[in-house]
Amino acid sequence: MVEKKKSSNIQKVELHREILRSRKRFFSLFLLVMIAVGFLSGLRVTAPDMKHTAALYFQDKNLMDVQLLSTIGWKKDAPQKLLQSKKVLDAEGGYRCDLKWQGKTVSLYSLPDQIDRLWLKEGRLPNPKSKEAECVVEQRILTDGKYKIGDSIPFTGDKKRKDLPRHLTYRICGVVASPVFLTDNHGTSSVGSGTVEACVYLPKKEFSQDAYSFVVATFQGTKQLDAYTRAYDKEAKKSIDSLKEETKELLAQRKEQLTKEIDKKVAEKVQSTVSSKMPQVEKQISMQLEQEMQKAVAPERKRIEEAGAYLLGRDKNAGYMLFSSDADRMAALGDVFPIIFYLVATLSCLTSLTRMVEEERTEIGVWKAMGYSPLSIGKKYLSYAFYASFLGGLTGLIWGSTLVPMICMSAWTSIYDLPSLKLVPTPFIWFYSLSTAIFLLVGTAALICGSGLKETPAELMRPRAPKAGKRILLERMPFWKKLRFLTKVMFRNLFRYKIRFLMTTLGVLG
Incomplete structure (x- = not known):
């Protein structure tokens, strides 16, 4: 027992000395694993983090689950009648009027009450009791029109239209973003070019229409469910299907x-x-x-x-679905991009430990001559690979799971109007990324030890005999004799040192 303990202590000392002696080699393995695990974990957690951030934003702003549209509008009592359905949690109507601004088409919406609440970025919301005509606008209005808060913004429209707001000039009092419009895609219009460039929001009192332009609703069953989940999609579809009869009835009442x-x-x-x-x-x-x-x-x-009447769920919202697709693309990128780093780390471990075992042939022979088993001798090299992969992988997890998603999200926020990234724990991805690195490097070390420790102590304590020369395939070709000497040496080395050739090729590809 005492001898075993002494042997274990000696091997630990040998391992520590080897790490210090070959610290450059150890650090290179550490660095390669850190990059591989960092990118794999980072790109894989980016998709859940992006969707989690959007889901929290939608919950905070109470994004609608369904929107009811019709070419003839809806009666003022439509939201109250929708609330009679057991599936509906809340419902409200809104107004919309498309006008021209600086030659562009913009949509003027009524300010929402509880559903699709606006994200106030700057300034304040209009005061419903104020006698002054006020509005809040999207950032694009300020950027394109060179306006600032406090300026008045004029709109133009056919005065014969019955859906015009009470005023055509409003004072900007704030900058907002809507959870309904994550991108610059604001839909189409029958006014102007047919493409809505931006949105403006007014108090409901500014609209004199006798019917709602649209009705939005949220469902009881989706209140506790996160967006972009199968559970939400299934429940939302079920609830939307249950409203088809009520919608037909509401449309018939409007027609009547x-x-x-x-x-x-x-x-x-x-x-x-x-x-x-x-x-x-x-x-x-x-x-x-x-x-x-x-x-x-x-x-x-x-x-x-x-x-006709149209029931449009979130899956019909272009920005909502496009964001989900882009998040999934990040996950797909995480499945492919880090592979090159894992391969390079594995090959680097293969060459490093092969060289290490070759350099310590005599020492290994002495250990075997003293009665140590191949397993106890190989522990040193297995531990070497384990420490390099574990420490490198752990460091990669720390920076990869935080820095990579933030960098990716900062790039996407130039397209999507969303708040800052919210990180979500993903233990399975962490475990998968780290365990893959450990398995590859320790597995590679085990293969090297298995092949390198088969020889007898006498063979190990003598220098290895050089490999017997052999002809390569190209030497059988007619053009071989016409090649220069250095070219022949190059081809022979390529075939002789296959691992080095493969590492160089992968390095260039990376």
Whole structure:
């Protein structure tokens, strides 16, 4: 027992001495593993971190689960009727009006109450009780238009339109971002170029429309679920499907309301026209006028009749889905890019330990002659590889899991309007990255020890005999005799030192 303990202590001392003696070799392995594990863990955790950051942002701003759209709008009581559904947690309506600004098309939205709350970046929100016409805008308005908070921004639109806001000039009081629009893609419009360039938000009192332009709702079942998860997608789809009948009913009620308004206008027009005529011709004129009026409103009736309703979940939001795709691309990059570093680290370990075992042949022979087993002798080299991979991998995890996601997210924030990155623990990815490095290097060391410690003590204590010369494949080719001497040496070395050749090739590829 005492002898075993002494042997163990001697081997530990030998290991420490070897690490100090070959510190450059040890540090190179440490550095390669650190880079490999850092990039693998960093790129792999970037996707969960990005999605977690977005999910927290959506929860904080209460992003809608579904948006109801229609070409004829929705009755003012539509949100209240949606709340009667067991699936719906909250619902509210909003207004939208597309106008021109500096030749560009912008969408003017009503300020949300509880759903799709705005992220106030600078300034303040408009005061609903203020008599002054105020608005909040996206950063792009200030950048493109060279405005600042406190300036007035003018809009232009056809004055015959019934959906115009109360004013066409508003004073900017703040800069905001909406969770609905993560990118510059704000949808399409029938105004101007057809592409909405930016959004402006006004108090609801600025809109005089008799119907909501859209209705948004959140679901009971998705309240505790994170965005971009299968559980959320499944529950959201189930809830949206359950609202199809209610949506059809709401659309039918809106159609009925508009049809009654048209009938009322026709009747009033006919009545006001024929009231001044003689009683004997009143009936005849009334019939003719009504026929003409019905022809005039026929296109409007057709538009109402053909109007449809659309239930749009988050999966129909371009920015929402594009962000998820880009996050998944980062994960896919993490599956491929670090492989080159793992290969280089493995090959470097192979050449380093092979050289180390070769340099210590005599010492290994002495250990074997003293009765030490190959396993106890090989522990030194296995431990050498383990310490290099474990310490390098641990360091790689620390910087990779924090610095790499932050760098990636800072690049994506130039495209997506999101708050700063929130890191989420990913123990499986950490374990996978570190254990892969340890397995590769320790496994490589085990292979080297297995082949290098087979010889007898007598063979190990003598210098290794040089390899027997052999012809390479190219020497059998007709053009071999025409090659210069140095070229022949180069080809022979390429075939003789295959590992060095492979390392050089991978290094150039990297």
